[in-house]
Amino acid sequence: MTNRINQVLEQKENILSIYFTAGYPKLDDTVKVMEALEQNGADMLEVGVPFSDPIADGPTIQHSNTVALENGMSVKLLFEQLKDIRKSVSIPLIMMSSLNPILQFGVEQFCAKCKEIDVDGLIIPDLPVEEYISEYKEVMERYNLKNVILITPSSTDARIRLVDEHTDSFIYMVSSAATTGVNKNFSSDFDAFAQRLKAMKLKNPLITGFGIKDKESFDQVTRFSRGGIIGSAFVKAVAEGEDAAASTANFMKQFGRF
Amino acid sequence: MKTSLRPDERGYYGSFGGAFIPEMMQANVAELQEKFEQIVATEEFKKEFDTLLKDYVGRPSPLYLATRLSEKYQTNVYLKREDLNHTGAHKINNSLGQIILAKKLGKKKIIAETGAGQHGVATATACALMGIECVVFMGELDVKRQAPNVGRMKMLGAEVVPVSSGSKTLKDATNEAMRYWIANPFDTHYIIGSVVGPHPYPDMVAKFQSVISEEIRKQLLEKTGSELPDTVIACVGGGSNATGAFYHFLEEESVELIAAEAAGKGLESGFTAAATFKGVSGILHGSKTLFMQTEDGQVVEPHSISAGLDYPGIGPALAHWFETGRVKYEAVTDEDAMKAGLELCKLEGIIPAVESSHALAVLEKIKFGKDQHVVVNLSGRGDKDLETYLSYL
Numbered sequence: 001m002t003n004r005i006n007q008v009l010e011q012k013e014n015i016l017s018i019y020f021t022a023g024y025p026k027l028d029d030t031v032k033v034m035e036a037l038e039q040n041g042a043d044m045l046e047v048g049v050p051f052s053d054p055i056a057d058g059p060t061i062q063h064s065n066t067v068a069l070e071n072g073m074s075v076k077l078l079f080e081q082l083k084d085i086r087k088s089v090s091i092p093l094i095m096m097s098s099l100n101p102i103l104q105f106g107v108e109q110f111c112a113k114c115k116e117i118d119v120d121g122l123i124i125p126d127l128p129v130e131e132y133i134s135e136y137k138e139v140m141e142r143y144n145l146k147n148v149i150l151i152t153p154s155s156t157d158a159r160i161r162l163v164d165e166h167t168d169s170f171i172y173m174v175s176s177a178a179t180t181g182v183n184k185n186f187s188s189d190f191d192a193f194a195q196r197l198k199a200m201k202l203k204n205p206l207i208t209g210f211g212i213k214d215k216e217s218f219d220q221v222t223r224f225s226r227g228g229i230i231g232s233a234f235v236k237a238v239a240e241g242e243d244a245a246a247s248t249a250n251f252m253k254q255f256g257r258f
Numbered sequence: 259m260k261t262s263l264r265p266d267e268r269g270y271y272g273s274f275g276g277a278f279i280p281e282m283m284q285a286n287v288a289e290l291q292e293k294f295e296q297i298v299a300t301e302e303f304k305k306e307f308d309t310l311l312k313d314y315v316g317r318p319s320p321l322y323l324a325t326r327l328s329e330k331y332q333t334n335v336y337l338k339r340e341d342l343n344h345t346g347a348h349k350i351n352n353s354l355g356q357i358i359l360a361k362k363l364g365k366k367k368i369i370a371e372t373g374a375g376q377h378g379v380a381t382a383t384a385c386a387l388m389g390i391e392c393v394v395f396m397g398e399l400d401v402k403r404q405a406p407n408v409g410r411m412k413m414l415g416a417e418v419v420p421v422s423s424g425s426k427t428l429k430d431a432t433n434e435a436m437r438y439w440i441a442n443p444f445d446t447h448y449i450i451g452s453v454v455g456p457h458p459y460p461d462m463v464a465k466f467q468s469v470i471s472e473e474i475r476k477q478l479l480e481k482t483g484s485e486l487p488d489t490v491i492a493c494v495g496g497g498s499n500a501t502g503a504f505y506h507f508l509e510e511e512s513v514e515l516i517a518a519e520a521a522g523k524g525l526e527s528g529f530t531a532a533a534t535f536k537g538v539s540g541i542l543h544g545s546k547t548l549f550m551q552t553e554d555g556q557v558v559e560p561h562s563i564s565a566g567l568d569y570p571g572i573g574p575a576l577a578h579w580f581e582t583g584r585v586k587y588e589a590v591t592d593e594d595a596m597k598a599g600l601e602l603c604k605l606e607g608i609i610p611a612v613e614s615s616h617a618l619a620v621l622e623k624i625k626f627g628k629d630q631h632v633v634v635n636l637s638g639r640g641d642k643d644l645e646t647y648l649s650y651l
Contacts, residue, residue, distance in 0.1 A: 051555070051556065052424065052556040052557045053424065053429065053430075053433055053542065053543075053557050054433075055279070055280055055283075055433060055436045055437065055440070055543075055544075056280040056282060056437075056440065057437075058437070059423075062423060066423075066424075069556060074554040075554055075555070076554070098541070099278055099541045100540045100541045100542065100551070100555040101554060101555035101556070102555075103540055103541060103555065104538075104540060104551065104553065104554060104555030105554075105555070125280045125281070126278045126279060126280050126541065126544070127278065128277065128278065128279065128281070128284065130268075131276065131278065149281070150280065150281040150282070151281060152281050152282050152284075152285075154282070154284070154285035154286075154443055154444075155281060155284065155285070156285070156288075159281075159284070174281065174282060177282060177440065177441060177442070177443045177444075178282075178440065178441045179282075179437045179440050179441060
């Protein structure tokens with residue numbers, strides 16, 4: 001079975017992946033933003049399922065979650081909004097969600113719905129790799145969903161190897177100890193982490209996230225990894241102006257992809 | 259009946275528990291999983307902990323036969339006086355245990371979350387005692403309604419960070435503390451104040467609070483000739499005082515264990531914090547447990563007149579004891595709790611924390627036998643709640 005994530009990884013270098021929160025800034029912006037991102041050169045999309053109590057997220061994404069929920073976004077509605085998404089968006093789609101909304105929807109049903117609309121992968125930050133292997137891997141594989149797992153500078157070599165062994169798309173390399181949206185310069189810690197990972201000769205490619213906010217920081221991380229994920233900076237930008245598609249296009253200009 | 263005092267190796271109590279945390283927290287939590295049991299089992303740890311409990315906290319806390327209360331309810335009501343502990347609540351037991359642990363792990367900074375402020379005060383106290391920097395996260399709403407405790411924490415040298423996200427209460431303070439820990443993983447220890455959070459926190463906090471039931475057994479033996487009461491009653495927010503009061507009775511099937519949950523304005527009012535009545539199983543704050551949520555899995559904001567019980571869920575062990583029927587749960591409204599609290603003031607000259615008043619309110623709901631021994635865990639004192647009480651007079 002083909003999976004778009006693997007195809008993109010085969011075909012492209014310097015992969016630009018953009019995270020945004022479904023139903024933000026307005027309830028009906030989800031599809032508009034996705035289309036605008038593809039049209040303006042994003043290689044991959046991470047669609048965030050809003051959750052009332054996200055732990056790994058900083059203030060910007062947390063706020064977007066709150067607004068999206070107030071707007072009325074739900075897992076059920078998101079699947080409805082994305083029903084025909086493959087008619088207008090062809091790049092890989094990854095759903096990012098805390099574990100609880102998936103559990104309440106039903107893991108099997110959630111995966112089946114993802115398959116129905118052609119989602120390619122999931123990121124579940126509070127699902128540790130061991131729990132994934134014992135409880136969730138079988139069902140996700142059955143629906144051809146790639147599980148993208150986070151590793152951080154504090155992850156042990158053994159855990160990184162375990163992640164590498166149980167993944168076959170890419171590994172989400174967290175740039176430093178922080179929640180999302182913390183602006184900092186990529187330091188020697190990041191270089192050291194990158195060198196350590198390089199020496200481990202992992203089978204899966206790495207894409208970096210956390211703290212990437214613009215073209216400059218994107219270029220920095222792609223020296224060490226196959227791509228970068230921008231979340232908070234885009235979420236902030238998309239709320240500027242009246243029209244989410246126009247704000248998206250405006251943000252994407254800096255990458256000069258079209 | 260499987261009561262599981264201790265979780266299995268993955269931190270599960272039956273179907274509840276575990277450690278559902280982002281990878282960024284993994285190293286810290288793994289360090290605790292690996293070292294907590296070893297460290298607390300050493301003679302050195304035990305000696306330091308026991309000495310502090312005795313000489314600093316003032317333990318054992320008395321087990322008081324409340325004669326006028328007993329007369330009213332036609333049974334023998336004993337109050338386990340955790341309100342007489344230094345800092346005024348049971349929370350100090352856990353804060354001291356964890357700070358000794360943190361010191362042995364080489365941590366230089368402590369963070370904590372607090373609702374009513376009792377855990378914040380206890381942790382700020384422990385930090386002052388040990389000369390360790392302390393940051394306490396507290397919901398903005400709680401900062402306002404628990405002003406005396408905010409003042410205490412500041413006097414003790416702690417930095418109090420008001421949290422303005424979500425409902426601006428305990429669950430949001432917990433989220434914020436977890437975020438801070440993610441961003442500061444190496445030299446910081448997070449002292450969680452209740453039996454919630456990822457494994458091994460529920461087990462760790464339970465162990466430090468188990469001194470309560472250990473003492474009840476000894477004290478009851480001296481007073482009655484039997485170590486075992488008929489009933490133990492405790493209030494439950496996250497569940498730390500209840501777990502401490504139940505701990506050494508869990509395997510004694512003759513002992514009835516009752517947890518008082520905050521029903522707020524009523525179970526069907528939409529303003530409640532009664533997690534076993536209104537909650538379903540899900541993942542919150544790093545473990546699988548019972549909490550109030552929408553069909554879509556979003557956390558429902560709790561409501562209770564007591565900031566300490568204003569939490570949408572309960573700890574995983576308590577969820578397991580609910581599921582297995584080992585612990586019986588009673589829903590107590592704000593109104594019932596205030597009535598019971600004021601009654602204790604008048605009958606026994608003790609002003610209880612509003613949290614503890616929820617446990618006292620159970621006396622009214624259940625008919626006990628005349629010769630029975632009923633222990634109510636008086637988890638804290640009510641100085642901090644004067645305004646709340648006065649508004650009910």
